[in-house]
Amino acid sequence: MFQRALRNDPVDLAIIVLSVTATLLLYSELTTLGIVAWVVAYGALLGVVIARLRPRWQGVLRQSVGGLVILTFAVTPPLTTDEVSSAPIAWLSMGFVLVLLSALPMIEAIAGYVGVRIANVPGLTVIPPVPLLKRLLHVVVLAAPALLFLLSRLHVDGWFWTLVAVPIGLTVLVIYAIAGLRQRTSRRTRAALPGALAALKPDFVVYWDAPANTGFQLAMWLPYLRRLDRPFFIMLRNRRSWNDAVAVAGDVPVVLAPTMRDVDEFTVPSLRAAFYTNNAARNTHFVRFQKLTHIQLLHGESDKAPSYNPVTAMYDRVYVAGRAGQDRYARHGVLIDPRKFVIVGRPQVESILSAPAGARDRPHPVALYAPTWRGVRLDSSYTSLDVAEEIVEDLLARGCAVMFRPHPWSYKDPIHRAINERIQHRLGAHRSQTGVPHVFGDEAERLRSVNDCINDSDLMISDVSSVVGDFLYSLKPLVTTAFGRDLTEFLAEFPLARAGYVITDDRATWTAAFDDALGPDSQRAVRAEMREYYLGSFPPEDYASGFIDAARRDIDGTPPIGHAEAETDGESD
Template structure:
């Protein structure tokens, strides 16, 4: 990984100690509001600390305010203290409106109900979707975030009423609504927890009756659905029953959105016995996640690693690939990569199946020099999980795009989906998009970026919409090789002079040297990339080495035939 994405105060506040400090600060501020309200001669003395406490509460819920999840049952103490402060404030300064007192008490009950709600909600996780015999409709945990937000609103309304002598009935109405929502969500959680237990009790029998021939096992961080999205259409074309086994709840929701095949969520090692049925012959994997081991221990299955891309990156020759019975690879380059990096693997562990995902990639119809204003696809990778796999060219992307635009090129900008998770790379994405938007406004060039390039267009669409590619060490480059169009690679982790030694695909690439923190040789690389293209012939030869010597008209069929052998 490139290191922590955040730095300074924001990084500390995002850490566990920082979160505890924020929580403690909230409680101290709430106590200050309580004490000052009791001794002050004016409500104004209590206004500042109460406002601070309320503001910090809102800060802790900022994710929920943007529509994201928030942990139920957090910051209960400061909210109860704020309610006590509101009551004491009214008592000291002229008596509490009975309706306000009711509102404060009911709001307190709503806040205190969050702890049991959280326990019940954690037991209401989904088990399966689309599985005959259990039900086709998936269910999700109840929305506890809205409970926290409404309860927080009840606390703030009570404070406002106490400070301003407003009608206490307003606080009472809001509090009753908050408690009603809490109780409804508790009921909903109980219902879903009971349904979850029923689903688990029936799961093994339902899967056995379904008679799947194979399983696709997937566990990965949220937002990584592209790993299975690229393989699901081809697994479905095998025309055999299968299901997707996921190990995280976020993965469950993402998988359900991608397929009509059954999706099963099992998180623990001991849950595996319920999902391995007598009819199953094989298990497919798309990454080398640690939890893959939970299923690999079943020796009655053939375990086949598909991976989610082929490139010269360090993860592509990970020794972890040894634990699979078969590694389906795109071409001979993938096999040689292991040996070249000291990872000894018997040749019989590999099967060359090509990259079926490129079957619809159009092959170049004419030389790049004949295209007056070429369209360039800029598809940088992300920073990786570890320092040895940080190949991203995004920190240099702005200068590269600026140079391309100056040459009259239009741009398709499609960064790796994880780029937005890094503040540094996120800022670079924004800079590039701003540059393209301004050039499109001023010069009318048909740049494509944002949601259009990243969501509405597939990777293949982006390939076919471009004349050349600029990327870095990425599986995108190997896939683009199928088009026989020219491409440039940005050397970030290694000097350009030794780049091809570490990343052989660069032999047919025009290398832009960015090692050491600054770009070198950009103009020369772009001259060749957009002009004479001296590597054209060599690129066609290397295509077979990386993507398999497979006839184009039956390219995807090679994978289907090989996979069917194990079913």
């Protein structure tokens, strides 16, 4: 435990040094200094553990075991004198607590035992994790040194020391009992799971590997996959995404398949197709099943780099919203057999209303401002949040009601989170002062869907993102940001921006774009043409049928493209 502190964090080492100092001072009868050192060390340890608890509850105490043990042992000096009656009982309690504290890494691991994870699989159940147990463990463990220190300073009878030892012991006992029961149940369930999946006779599987907080990738497609009226299940590869998957799955069966053995055994004979919503690296673990038709959906229609990723070539079918989706690959030098592409529209826009020309009769035009996040790589960073406050001020000066809906991941960046919060504060103050009905915060980001926001707005300002393609369906004025980029190069790389107006670092482009978007809207005819190019020409009254019909055809046995060639040419993709 001390090696862990030395290896992981100098803060833990400092706490151990301070704890040892407090112990030596207390045993040297320098009581006042010892008490001060002990309180400082305990406070530091408590602060560090609480900071680690904020993002997660699992595994946060193991780095602090050394400090906890020493601080607990530091309370023993009164037990070496006659000041505490029933001292042997106190020593036994102390020893018991020290043993449990030393075993904390193992106890935490047992408390966090996961086992097989399933949801909505008929005939099978598992005992779910009990997060409260881990929280209780942290509370009693962190409280133990302070309580024992108080008892030692008050020189209370040794039997009172058992009031600290017993709760810790009971907590550990319950953790072991529940973990043992969960493990036995998990083993039985895991053994029966392949058979239970086979009994469902699923026609297809949704194979999903994604980090936490990306449930939107599944959420946007599941309503339409359900409308196929075919049995299916979700195979999840990442434990961290379990809650995301279950939250959006509804009654769809979900199984966690963290290992290759799981993948093999859960791929039941009735499966005929697999759908993917991203190009995760571990998708290669599943495309090797050549009897299946592998269909890439992706999770948005845009000109961003992920929408022409060369990895997409490994799938049998590549569903695109319109011809633009296919041309995008070729334009960037990504050569994919054209027979793999299927134009299916973007069913998610079926609830977006098309606005007739000039339909804007509100005293305060509603401007939807939907900036994207920074992205994980330089080539996918398109955000305008760095100048977002200036954009909002320009819109306010024009009398617009601003609907502010930043990408949820923008809150992960401390700088952009602060910008979001300042804009929300500004809009709130302006709404209070003027009565202009700005929409922001939960009302824009959670209570309303993206499509609700699009339908409730008169124009949109956004960065390069999939929401631009969705907004195009409305035919309303669209302003795209291109900060830090040459306009000619930007339009060549992101031709969807031609459907509206583009603003750059040159403030003159802001004036021209907003004047036209809020006035004559000279780009409407261009948008009408580009809507078909980007989103297909399916009838509005049955728009989602493009996807549903294509998916049914592929599930029902249209021969997969490229399987024969894969044996000889697959390595080159």
